[in-house]
Amino acid sequence: MTSRTLRIAMNGVTGRMGYRQHLVRSLLAIRDQGGLELGDGRTLVPEPVLVGRREPALRAIAERHDLPHWTTDLDAVLADETIDVYFDAQATSARVTALGRAIAAGKHVYTEKPTATDLASALELARLADAAGIRHGVVQDKIFLPGLLKLKRLVDGGFFGEILSVRGEFGYWVFEGDWQDAQRPSWNYRAEDGGGISLDMFPHWAYVLGELFGRVTSVTALVTTHVPRRWDESGRPYAATADDAAYAILQLEGGAVAQLNSSWAVRVMRDELVEFQVDGTHGSAVAGLRRCRAQHRSATPRPVWDPELPATEPFREQWQEIPDNGTFENGFKAQWELFLRHVALGTPYHWDLLAGARGVQLAELGLRSSAEGRRLDVPELTL
Template structure:
């Protein structure tokens, strides 16, 4: 039995991300395991309440998962001291107002999806508001908690790479346009006026990955493209895509590492996973996916020759070794939830906070500025 209980408001838990990643794969498994284990061996159990606009959807989710409490009245639950933690999984355009309301209602703990705001100005205001009210904030940085990136962190910490020289990242897959084949992404992703766009969606991810693994970003050069302007929505109606569906960028870090990142919803996958990073260093290289990690050490590097006149007989795939591990990795979203709750309850600093989230929004804004002006844009060292 848990030693204490923590009430959690889940606003937007019937949406795609809120339901699948946060409720089903994080909150419910934490409850089933008896709560989050703290450093002293005690446990804190979660007591969630679902919040949304549509009572029928809330009721359906509640009944499916054993009768979770729910309400359409956000104000009433924000006023309830039994629920000190507010978690936000709304669409980005609604996030700032909801978080501000929660903080002004007295909530001292806020956990939210990213991006935390559509504009840098709003993101900075959230940072300031959080500091003013002593809020313990957490922003989802899920990829840092996935097996591939955990393995990459260990490689870096072990000195495997020697001096890291560069990183080349490929992200994306083919998203159907929606005419003859249903699209697998919501139509708002392609509408700028609704907060859509590859840069606003993915640059916050690239920011926290780069700054936590390779160093603070010092400048960005980006090119944004709307490569497929005609798409069809969930009802089969044609619409003009007003947001970019691909972005190609180069980031430099304070550690002298160049990170090249291609992000596209218009590419057919020829790699092991939908996102991969190749990290090259003086002593070795690694290719990292969300789950896999393959390495090639300096002594195992083949002697390659450039000869365009004859086929190359060497099979370069054979020179890569999969990292073997018997470790069982948790779902990345669940692992971060546990880390945040542990920091919250034990009154410890949490690194992935509003300010970290705001830096992600800033990188997206600077990426748009770079794409518009066609030049490299410096990233200031300080946010505030």
């Protein structure tokens, strides 16, 4: 078996997601397992080249993982003909410019979402990438997680009958930063820096709903900033100009209705940080990132509403756990492997920059729906 090295410029690895999920748990994990077998007698070995603005942080990561190649010079990396792929996990506001430069340099690109802060820029990136003939992908990690893979198994098997509704709850309390450090960077709460939960989470909802239940055809949203004052990484107070909660009703192709709440100002009273309940004529299911439980029509209890008496039914115990029936990889690693195969072999891959633009479109329309106080249609996107 022969091996081939694929050099990947990774911009943004000093951030939490770029470091933990993409570098350590994805590319280094693939490298440590001996590479990615391509099925044709070859093995693909990723070689990360770290890129960023903070030299001490880059150096520390490189030394920790014995990575010889790192730089603060993005221009030099993009001019390097040995670099095959450019990956972006920077703050959203820096993404469009960097991706555009990578595409112009002829690099394949793989990027976190949102791909841009506005739909026009997201579509332009997709057009430029297609015109350049490069391979391009956008991280859409949630559909590769165990809970949603099990939920998809139920959908594909016809378990639900006609799907009527989807209800999603996502969020947790992000500390303001005064008496406890915030769990998210301060730019997330500044609209001028590309922050906001709508821009962060609506792109997730676009692909989760589209992959499992059908394309979103209309959106009605209320977007707000519940916590208007926060403290940054240096302990300085600042005004939160971006939304930290978004409440949406989405019509899906085929008629189902989705209700999705996203909030960084909510305390968790559920089994996982995100959960989806799907109700259909033949059964229902509740899925998180790891677990999925279901209740078939034949096993549905007969609750009776009586506010005079305490509830005695063990509702949670009336649901059946859906088994793993397999081994699940880290969701980010699983999608990286698919993208690397796409680069090396040209295998089909539809999670591209156009798919990323659909997520930006839903976020943009959600914000506009809230500002205008009305329901908006979601046109189907094409290049």
